Amino acid sequence: MLSLLLAEGHGGGLIPAPVRSAIDRLCDPQYFLPLFFVAFVAGLVFYRKWTQPKVAGGIALAALAGFGLALTNHNFLEIVERPDNIPIVGMLGLVAFFTWYSLRLAAVNDERIEKGEGPIEKTGSNDRVLVWPDLVFSEFIALILCTVLLVVWAIAVKAPLEDPANPFKTPNPSKAPWYFLGLQEMLVYYDPWLAGVVLPGLIIVGLCAAPYIDFNPKGNGYYTFKERRFAISAFLFGFLNLWVVMVLIGTFLRGPNWNVFGPFEKWDVHKVVVLNNVNxxxxxxxxxxxxxxxxxxxxxxxxxxxxxxxxxxxxxxxxxxxxxxxxxxxxxxxxxxxxxxxxxxxxxxxxxxxxxxxxxxxxxxxxxxxxxxxxxxxxxxxxxxxxxx
Amino acid sequence: MAKTPLDEIRSSQVWRSIFRHGYPDTERNRTLAALSNIFLHLHPVRVRKSGLGVRYTWCMGGLTFFLFLVETITGILLMFYYRPTGDAAYNDIAALRDHVPLGVMRELHRWGAHAMVVSVWLHMFRVFLTGSYKPPREFNWCVGVILLVLTLLLSFTGYLLPWDQLAIWAITVGSNMARATPFLGHEGPGASALSVHGLPLIHSSDDARFGLLAGPLVGEGALLRFYVLHCILIPFVASILMAVHFWRVRKDGGISGPM
Known part of the structure; x- marks a missing residue:
């Protein structure tokens, strides 16, 4: 419906064609990933500057406006509004929000620690309140909000059902469930024994090992970045750069034959990409x-x-x-x-x-x-x- | 003072056999409310005030558990109408779509599953950024990592059940990894080293992927296997680990706060 209203007639949308093709080109992983990494490093270095509500709010508004403009493009809308892709769009928004939020809380705490005030969580940290009513009620509200969201979502978007399973008809592209698309994207660079077995195994081992490796006693139970630069940078690098962004690429930028397609590009089955990789x-x-x-x-x-x-x-x-x-x-x-x-x-x-x-x-x-x-x-x-x- | 009908009910033997305390508006009764109710008893009587704020926890752990309950309830309802066989599975799902006006069970189940994957990631994200995995909570963090993996596996096994093109091919892509398992997959490094007098021990009909799919390809055997994993085995294991997880939150000093 939305696609009919906005994109019928001029499928290109409100973003001018030269800008679209520039964005398409920048979305090739070989530009996109380094650009994201630069932004990531800058975000950590200047975490006190950009997390201020005014700056971050401006960035969020610009991102939302850009997303809204992009939705007017037929190809972009088509992939974003797929029922199973909606939660991924939501996930990206939530991850961005909570990255900002946790770094913002860390920036506030770090400033307080420098002044000798200690983190916010520490003020009155020995105060205990009764579970009934203080905790039970906020849990109840969270539960109701979550239920409302789920019911509205379930009424608004029908769960898709494709053609019956047919082992002789391979769809192009064939994609794993969305949360494993980071691993599938890794298959571009490594063989399945590494990308699908050894490296995922090491992710689990590494996560389990984290508390035994991290010997830093500071930053236990409150938001901070200054006191745990190494641990937080390493975790955020793995989670954002190597997991979330890889899911994004695998979902939105990989089309037929696992070729790269920009967000405004049509998924053309016949797109030919020359592969001249050597051992x-x-x-x-x-x-x-x-x-x-x-x-x-x-x-x-x-x-x-x-x-x-x-x-x-x-x-x-x-x-x-x-x-x-x-x-x-x-x-x-x-x-x-x-x-x-x-x-x-x-x-x-x-x-x-x-x-x-x-x-x-x-x-x-x-x-x-x-x-x-x-x-x-x-x-x-x-x-x-x-x-x- | 005359007794209202409500008071009559509250002072009846039946009511008092169920609720052992008065209305929770005094400190004593509020304490008893948390202590004498098995569900509320997951909580301690008192919690650290700093850990209470939504700004600190984002409520993500609790929401993950809530979504698990939503998945359980909607999943049980779906099980009444679903048969995990090659002939019936797709038609049963299609019937749910076509013959139930305003039906939302499958939608709730599917979107709830996506939401649970996201909420469990964000829970881990929050716990890491607040350093809440640090002593004494190291072990509970590991339990949480396993629960995260189980959540992904729950979603992965459920992906196959609609038995449509999306399902079968997503599981094909995902399970193809298993044939490259070192030593145990027939296309994995080291598998050819496992041989007796030149006869290989690992084939496509007995390797790691075969064990996962109950066959060399995603077929009816895989459907039944994933159904049992999805409805019984993984929820069973996850429930036990959740009990451990919640128990350890309390034993390790309650919700985390500045040490």
């Missing part, structure tokens, strides 16, 4: 040394599987060495330089666990940058054993 081993032996792949263990396949395995490992030696160095060098180097204090306070095991989890988290952005700048496909390519990194 590190090809670049190293063929592109750089110009020797071809090594055959140190005998060239003919008749030499047995052990020789073949030796040749595969020799071929992938540059990548294997790089990966091993990536995992082995930073812990001791960091322990004796910039993170000396961390190492002293955390001890050997906890420090190494922290660095390993950080390196695992950073392996995604690193692979992205390598893909965008060098067209790197795999650092280690051993399709023989399904071992591609």
């Amino acid at each position: 590190l081993s090809e670049g190293f032996w063929i592109g750089w040394l110009k020797t071809g792949f090594p055959a140190w263990f005998g060239a003919s396949p008749a030499n047995g599987s052990l020789a073949q395995a030796g040749n595969v490992i020799a071929r992938e030696l540059p990548g294997l060495v790089l990966v091993l160095l990536y995992l082995a060098v930073p812990p001791p180097v960091l322990a004796s330089t910039v993170m000396k204090g961390f190492y002293k306070r955390m001890g050997f095991i906890r420090f190494n666990l922290l660095v390993f989890l950080m390196l695992s988290m950073m392996c995604l952005p690193i692979k992205m940058i390598l893909r965008w700048t060098l067209n790197l496909k795999y650092l280690v390519a051993m399709p023989e054993w399904f071992l591609n990194i």
